[in-house]
Amino acid sequence: xxxxxxxxxxxxxxxxxxxxxxxxxxxxxxxxxxxxxxxxxxxxxxxxxxxxxxxxxxxxxxxxxxxxxxxxxxxxxxxxxxxxxxxxxxxxxxxxxxxxxxxxxxxxxxxxxxxxxxxxxxxxxx
Numbered sequence: 001x002x003x004x005x006x007x008x009x010x011x012x013x014x015x016x017x018x019x020x021x022x023x024x025x026x027x028x029x030x031x032x033x034x035x036x037x038x039x040x041x042x043x044x045x046x047x048x049x050x051x052x053x054x055x056x057x058x059x060x061x062x063x064x065x066x067x068x069x070x071x072x073x074x075x076x077x078x079x080x081x082x083x084x085x086x087x088x089x090x091x092x093x094x095x096x097x098x099x100x101x102x103x104x105x106x107x108x109x110x111x112x113x114x115x116x117x118x119x120x121x122x123x124x125x126x
Contacts, residue, residue, distance in 0.1 A: 001026045002024065002025070002026040002027060002098060002114075002115040003024070003025045003026055004022055004023070004024050004096045004097065004098065004115055004116060004117035005022065005023045005025075005096075005117055005118070006020060006021070006022050006094065006095065006096045006117045006118065006119060006120040007020070007021050007022075007023070007120060008020040008021050008120060009093075009094060009120030009121045009122045009123075010121075010122070010123070011123045011124075011125065012086055012122075012123070012124055012125070013124070013125050014086060014087055014088055014124055014125065014126050015085060015086065016086055016124075017082070017083060017084045017085075017086065018083045018086065018122060019080060019081070019082050019083070020036070020080065020081040020083065020094055020096075020120060020122075021078055021079070021080050021081075022034070022036075022078060022079040022080070022081075022096030022117060023077065023078055024077040024078065024079070024096075024098065025077065027077055027098075030053075030100065031052070031053050031054075031100070031102050032052070032053045032098055032099060032100055032102065033050050033051065033052050033053070033098070033099045033100075033101060033102050033107045034050065034051055034053075034070075034072055034079040034096065034097070034098055034099075035047065035048075035049065035050035035051075035096070035097050035098075035099060035107060035113060036048040036049045036050070036070065036079075036081045036094060036095065036096060036097075037094070037095045037097060037110055037113075038090075038092035038093065038094045038095065038122075039092055039093050039095070039119075040091060040092040040093075043092075045095070045110050046061065047059075047061050047108040047109070047110070048060070048061050048064055048068065048081070048094070049061065049064065049068055049070040049081060050070065050099075050107045050108070051070045051071065051072050051079065052102045052107075053072075053074065053102070057102070058070060059104060059107060059108065061108075063089075064083075064090070067083065067084050067085045067086075068081060068082065068083050068084070069081070069082040069084075070082075079096060081094070083122070086122075086124045087124060088124045088125070088126045089124075090122065090124050091122055091123050091124045092121075092122060093119040093120065093121050093122075094119060094120050094121075094122055095116055095117055095118075095119045096116070096117040097110070097113035097115060097116045097117070098113060098114060098115040099112050099113040099114065100114060
């Protein structure tokens with residue numbers, strides 16, 4: 001059974017940085033994409049970043065491009081999201097997810113992800 005557990009969330013001042021991690025277990029080998037999504041109160045879950053199993057393709061939402069960086073360690077079954085220059089609008093619950101799709105635009109759609117973590121809260125103070 002696939003389990004995804006996020007960590008690293010917290011409170012940070014605007015302009016600061018946080019590093020989120022997602023530990024995956026129960027994965028069987030197959031081409032996949034690991035993604036990060038976020039959801040703020042009263043808003044829909046939105047795509048943040050994704051990386052394919054080979055690491056060859058990386059995608060970012062326009063709102064985080066140049067500030068966030070996604071990486072994965074297939075040997076350790078971890079996916080990280082380095083978030084820099086955080087803004088108050090980045091505040092949300094961040095979710096790690098796994099998809100068997102590996103192409104755009106599917107990997108930007110939350111309904112194309114089969115497995116989800118429980119989420120980690122990111123709060124950004126202005």
